[in-house]
Structure formats: structure tokens, C-alpha cells
Amino acid sequence: MPIQFQCPHCQHAMQLPDTAAGKQGKCPKCSNAVTVPAAGAAAPNNPHDEEFWSELDEKKEDAPVQEDAHAPVKRTDAQILKKMLGKAEEAKVVKRIGMPWERPKEGGMFDRYWDTAIGVMNHSTDTFNEMKLGGGIGSPMKFLIVGVLLGSLIGAVYGLVGNVVRIVGDADLSSEVDEDAEGEEAEAAPKSTGIVVTPAMAIYMVVAFFATFIGGAIGGVVHTFLQAAGLQVTLPMVGVKDANFETNFRVAAFTNGSIYLCNIVPGLGGAFMLFLWFNGMIKGLESVYKVPAKTAGLAVFILFIPLVLPIVAVVGFLALTMLGYIG
Structure with a gap:
């Protein structure tokens, strides 16, 4: 049969099972220690009852927090200032989360490479x-x-382009020399027939590219x-x-x-x-x-x-x- 009684400190009405008779707990309202009065019959000394009462105490202790969860919390000016300073210091802390290259979830390899390279050079x-x-x-x-x-x-591509330009330039120069030649020497001299790439030139350009x-x-x-x-x-x-x-x-x-x-x-x-x-x-x-x-x-x-x-x-x-x- 439930035991009904009031807290002697704040007169808060409580109703507990008869297994809590003679045990101590905390009033859910004022948090003062309260001894549950005895029931008509003595409560059995059962370990399960002790465990139940202990769990009941824990639930009762949490009750005031739930009741005041939405109530505004009053803080002193010192507490507010301390919290603001704490946030400011926290903002100064360097969070080393890794460069974009070190965060695989942020994109493909070349995207992460590009973001990291631009960051290193610009920021x-x-x-x-x-x-x-x-x-x-x-x-x-x-x-x-x-x-x-x-x-x-x-760099290798630019070097290859440069070699091609040089070969073309040499061919144009040879053509101009042929046009300026006069007399019998000009007729005897072999004339250039355009851009000629010899095997040696091709090998040189390939070797230079890979080198x-x-x-x-x-x-x-x-x-x-x-x-x-x-x-x-x-x-x-x-x-x-x-x-x-x-x-x-x-x-x-x-x-x-x-x-x-x-x-x-x-x-x-x-x-x-x-x-x-x-x-x-x-x-x-x-x-x-x-x-x-x-x-x-x-x-x-x-x-x-x-x-x-x-x-x-x-x-x-x-x-x-x-x-x-x-x-």
C-alpha cells in the first residue's frame, strides 16, 4: 500500500511505495534529506527493494533539473565576462584540420591539389x-x-615548342640566304626546299623533352x-x-x-x-x-x-x- 507523507522542510506532498518505508532520500523540491515514515507493516529487507529505492532517488534528484530546464539562468557580470573571454581565446586556437589535400572527403585528387596549391601561394x-x-x-x-x-x-612542353620554333627559324634563315645568292654560285648551290627535320633533330627533341x-x-x-x-x-x-x-x-x-x-x-x-x-x-x-x-x-x-x-x-x-x- 503506498505511503503518503509530507516533507518536514517544505511540506511537499509525496507518495512512495511501501517498500521505501524507513529509507532515506532527497525531497524532489527542496533537496533536503527525508526519512520515509514506516508503514503499517514492516517493509521486507529485500536487496531488490534497495536497488529500486536507489534508482528512485536518482530519478527524483534529476526531477528539478527537468522542471527548470527552460527557466532563464541568471549569471553575474563576472561570469558573463569570463564566458566571453573564453570564447575569444577559443577562437584564437589554431585548429589543424589538415590542408585540403589531407582531407579526402572534400573532393578528387586534382581538386584537392588545386585548392591546396592556390592556398599555399595566395593565402x-x-x-x-x-x-x-x-x-x-x-x-x-x-x-x-x-x-x-x-x-x-x-616545362618540357615549353622546351619542345622552343626547339620547334628554333628549327623553323633556322629553315627560314637558310631560305633567305638562298634568295640572296647571286650568279653562278647561286645556281650551283643547293636550294632549300622547306623545313627539313633530320633524324638527329628528332632524336634531340625527344631526348630533350624526356630529360x-x-x-x-x-x-x-x-x-x-x-x-x-x-x-x-x-x-x-x-x-x-x-x-x-x-x-x-x-x-x-x-x-x-x-x-x-x-x-x-x-x-x-x-x-x-x-x-x-x-x-x-x-x-x-x-x-x-x-x-x-x-x-x-x-x-x-x-x-x-x-x-x-x-x-x-x-x-x-x-x-x-x-x-x-x-x-
Whole structure:
């Protein structure tokens, strides 16, 4: 038979099963301890009843929360200010969710490559703030390979076009010489019959194409590893003590794999690549190691002298030679 009684503290009326006789619980209204009065007959000392009463207490304790769930919560000015400051600090926390390349669910391989490359070149700070600091070098290595293959292919195609233009130009020059020849010497001289591509020329163009493509791809990957290893030396020189190879490689791989797209700009592609290389490397190191831009820039400049400057000098010399300014 149910036991009906009132809370001695708040007079809240309660009705409980007779198995709760003599047990203690909390009033669902005032939360004060209440002893259930005895019923006409003694309640059986059954472990199941104890378990039931315990569960009943837990449900009763949760009841006030449910009743006040929609009631407005009053907070002091200090509590409100603390919450606002907490949200502001949370907004400053860098969430390294990974670059687009590291998020396979966001699209196909080339879409993710394009988004990452454009981000590195145009929004370096924001993009490197998303880059994961761990996870191995496999993912950035794949990105680098895609970038150097595309860039080397573009460079090889431009080189092939340049060779064809040079052959056509030489044929036109030979034709002009034939037209200017006079007298018996002109009649005796064999005249050009148009553009003639000899087997040697064809072999040269094919070899030059694949040499540019394969050599550029291999050289790009090897040079990126050298950059990551070089940063292990230059970063401690400028005061960065926690430098590690994996982080260095991730910065170098995503930077170099992105700037190879600049090969699509004939003539000025190399200059764009050099500028964007400095920008990407500095912003990347600044983000991952939390160092000032001057510190990151000094480390990259020290790296530039032995690793990149000789390449710039050789490429510049070859370009000037091909244009006729040297030799």
C-alpha cells in the first residue's frame, strides 16, 4: 500500500511505495534529506527493494533539473565576462584540420591539389595554420610528386615548342640566304626546299623533352628533401630548438609542390617560383614553430645561399644564353 507523507522542510506532498518505508532520500523540491515514515507493516529487507529505492532517488534528484530546464539562468557580470573571454581565446586556437589535400572527403585528387596549391601561394598563413604537424611524410610526399610532375611536364612542353620554333627559324634563315645568292654560285648551290627535320633533330627533341620532364621531377623531389634536411641546420642557428625533420619536410613539400604550377607562365615562371618559395617557406615555418617572421626569414635565407642560389644562377645563365645575351 503506498505511503503518503509530507516533507518536514517544505511540506511537499509525496507518495512512495511501501517498500521505501524507513529509507532515506532527497525531497524532489527542496533537496533536503527525508526519512520515509514506516508503514503499517514492516517493509521486507529485500536487496531488490534497495536497488529500486536507489534508482528512485536518482530519478527524483534529476526531477528539478527537468522542471527548470527552460527557466532563464541568471549569471553575474563576472561570469558573463569570463564566458566571453573564453570564447575569444577559443577562437584564437589554431585548429589543424589538415590542408585540403589531407582531407579526402572534400573532393578528387586534382581538386584537392588545386585548392591546396592556390592556398599555399595566395593565402599562405591561413593554409599553413591548417596543416597537420604529424601523420608522416607520405601525404605531403604524394602532393609533392603530383606538383613536380605537372610542373616538369609543362616545362618540357615549353622546351619542345622552343626547339620547334628554333628549327623553323633556322629553315627560314637558310631560305633567305638562298634568295640572296647571286650568279653562278647561286645556281650551283643547293636550294632549300622547306623545313627539313633530320633524324638527329628528332632524336634531340625527344631526348630533350624526356630529360626535362624526368630530370625536373627527380630533381624537384631530391631538392625538397635537401631543403628539409637543411632546415635542421639553419633553424637551430636562429634559435629554434624544437625543429624536426617531418615538420620541415611537410612545409617544404607543400611549398615546392605548389609553386611548380608557376611553370605555366612562360619566361617569368622562374621569378614567380622564387618569390613564392620564399613566401611559402617563411609563412610555413612561422606557423608551425610559432616564431617571428624575421626568425623564419633568416633561417630560409641561410638555406637559400647553398641550396637555391646556385640553381638560380645556372638557370639564369642558360636563359640568357638561349636569348643570345651571352656567347
